[in-house]
Amino acid sequence: MRPARLADNTALAELDAAAWTPESGFPSVMSRAAPGPPTFFTADSPPDAHLLAVLGRRVVGYIRLKVPTHLPENAHVIQIQGLAVDPGHRRRGIATALITAAEQLLRDRGTRKLSLRALSTNHEAIALYERLGFISEGVLREEFFINGSYVDDLLMAKYLIHEA
Numbered sequence: 001m002r003p004a005r006l007a008d009n010t011a012l013a014e015l016d017a018a019a020w021t022p023e024s025g026f027p028s029v030m031s032r033a034a035p036g037p038p039t040f041f042t043a044d045s046p047p048d049a050h051l052l053a054v055l056g057r058r059v060v061g062y063i064r065l066k067v068p069t070h071l072p073e074n075a076h077v078i079q080i081q082g083l084a085v086d087p088g089h090r091r092r093g094i095a096t097a098l099i100t101a102a103e104q105l106l107r108d109r110g111t112r113k114l115s116l117r118a119l120s121t122n123h124e125a126i127a128l129y130e131r132l133g134f135i136s137e138g139v140l141r142e143e144f145f146i147n148g149s150y151v152d153d154l155l156m157a158k159y160l161i162h163e164a
Contacts, residue, residue: 010038
């Protein structure tokens with residue numbers, strides 16, 4: 001595990017292209033291929049928002065950690081806004097290792113709560129989050145219309161620091 005660097009841009013863009021398909025989430029986003037070299041980092045999603053899983057010299061996974069809002073009253077919460085593992089390296093504990101490393105990093109920084117959103121159709125991810133101690137905090141019913149069906153958006157969280 002290591003923090004992302006600007007030099008990881010191309011590897012992460014390629015990983016994203018391999019890991020996400022129109023069937024795994026949002027076809028409207030996945031079908032927008034920008035001309036030119038692949039880009040991953042943006043002003044809203046810089047390298048320091050990412051923790052990487054690297055095997056040898058190859059980036060095989062990432063987790064994107066961001067503040068859900070820029071309000072100081074919400075500063076104790078960080079949200080997982082992206083988690084991807086190379087399809088050829090799945091089921092080897094990489095996603096678990098990324099989440100576990102992120103939790104430790106955030107605890108060390110004093111973050112109280114780690115939240116995320118997951119599509120109700122992503123059963124494998126939901127099972128992973130529950131196995132790692134995330135709890136359901138709500139459901140946004142029929143929040144998305146994907147491939148002809150309405151899909152719920154699940155709100156999940158894990159408390160990293162508990163009051164004494």
